[in-house]
Amino acid sequence: MKVAVLGAGAGGAASVAELTQAGHDVHFWARSAETLEPHVRLGGVAYEGKLGEGIARPARITTDLKAAIDGVDVAVVVLPTFSHSAIASALAAAGWPSGKLVVLNPGHTGGALEFAETFSRSGRAAPPVVEFSTLTYVARKYRPDGVTVSGRAKKLKAAALNGGADALEIAGQLYSGLTPVADVIASDLSNVNMVLHPPGAVLAAAWVEATGGDFTFYVDAMTPGVARVMKQLDEERLAVARAFGHDLPNLIEEMKLLGTVEADVTDTGDFRAAIAGGEANKRIKGPDSLEYRYYKEDFGHGLLPFLEFARIAGVDVPVAGALYGLAQIAVGTDYRKGGRTAEAMGIAGMSKAQVIEKVRAR
Secondary structure (H helix, E strand, O other): OEEEEEOOOHHHHHHHHHHHHOOOEEEEEOOOHHHHHHHHHHOOEEEEEOOOOEEEOOOEEEOOHHHHHOOOOEEEEOOOHHHHHHHHHHHHHHOOOOOOEEEEOOOOOOHHHHHHHHHHOOOOOOOOEEEEOOOOEEEEEEEOOEEEEEEEOOOEEEEEEOOHHHHHHHHHHHOOOEEEOOOHHHHHOOOOHHHHOHHHHHHOHHHHHHHOOOOEOOOOOOOHHHHHHHHHHHHHHHHHHHHOOOOOOOHHHHHHHHOOOOOOOOOOOOHHHHHHOOOOOOOOEOOOOOOOHHHHOOHHHHHHHHHHHHHHHOOOOHHHHHHHHHHHHHHOOOOOOOOOOHHHHOOOOOOHHHHHHHHHOO
């Protein structure tokens, strides 16, 4: 298959490695020439870890979006969540066909809805969009031309907006281990980062600013108090999911499926022990500032859309609301400005039944 991988961060680099290994014809795009230049010099992406070791050599490396999507079958968006709207506009302007699949790896919370809404504002019908609940990889770029992959999701929730089973089948040909769910609300509310990051990000904010992130986020910062807040936030997530007709696993069960909590964990109610004991995440450092992606992504594009879904469903979510409000004060920002609001997702003014109808239409 011919695939355009859009994004040259750790997830994009890992996707180039995996998809190239699998024999796909890959085009590698990023907006920044500075980011791509080390890959151009190397002729590809150096990789190590769970995907093996080597250099993946895509057929094309470019900052030209039209060139990147020329002749490809699928566009795989592996960008920060806050870039989904911008890339939807850019793809529409570059002439992406309404019938060709876009895969959001990941969509996080509300990604497919926001992408489709933004694309449709170009005056053309939105393409089929498959979103993954979280990124396929635990990965970091420790060198400018390469990626270290410390984890690869074993089972990953995926849902299609507009494309149905055919879209999911194509996405499954690119990424193994996909678990289709009924609709994008189910995949949105399976976004583990929406629960995993905000409690620690808020409660360890002083530590972040004082140390510049010189602590392990999933071990040192996973204190009993943080774990208790996280567990309450997760219960709110599950309540909103039930209101939309979905019975989802709790956070620890979800992370076991992904492989970021060890398979032999039996006490899925002990959030602290389960998360701190996960091999894939245990060496990851804390955010180096309040500009880090945990603050930029997981509030305005995680908790904000979650709060919108909760409001539509009529479910009270006081912990989510408190964390969201405190983060806005600590960071000094209004996440609604440029954030994933109901308006951005195209569901403003809708009832719960109308939202369900929208995401299940084929």
